[in-house]
Amino acid sequence: MANIKIEMSKEQYETLVESVFLGSWMVNSTKMELDEAFEDVRELVLSKYKEGNLEDRITHHEQLGVHDLDVDYESQLLATYVEEYDEFSFWDKLVEKLVEKKMTELYGPLEGEMTEEHMEKRLELEENIGRKLEETGVTKLSFDE
Incomplete structure (x- = not known):
């Protein structure tokens, strides 16, 4: 297997650390067991912190043999990116689900390709x-129950 080497500035490395953290967080945040492929890449990237x-911003836990982001740095990334993403995706998904519900009410279950009218x-x-x-x-959402 050929190794790949990438040269980058310190600013680019910091962005890579943030990208890898956020990506592995997204993949693993809803799982009972971590995706080891993502964790391996995360560990590799974080291990170059010095x-x-x-x-x-990054610490090495010798007993566990892993690197982690500083708690405050991690919280800052989650607050900056994840909360904004969650807020946006909530509204986007809500609109999508309400539209699907209304389309089903109007046309019944839609199967296959949608017509131009649909x-x-x-x-x-x-x-x-x-x-x-x-x-x-x-505030104006209501459910007939």
Whole structure:
């Protein structure tokens, strides 16, 4: 197996550390067992922390043989990127699910490719529901139970 070497600036290394942390966090955050392939890459990248002058952000746990981000640095990354992503994806997914529900009410279960009429209606619903949610948030959502 051929090894790959990458040269990068310290700023690029810091961005790589953040990217690898966020990527492995996303992959593993919902699993009972860690994805070892992602963890191996994470460990490899973090192990170069001294070369990247990130001693204040990455620590090595000798007993466990692993590297970790400093708790404050990790919290900062989660707050900066994950919370923003969660907020955006929540609204995006909510619109998608509400549109699917409305489309099923209007046309029954849609199977196969959508007709042009269905696509136009879906776009119209996405726009209307998205605008309504932007104006009111979830305060006007109701469920008939």
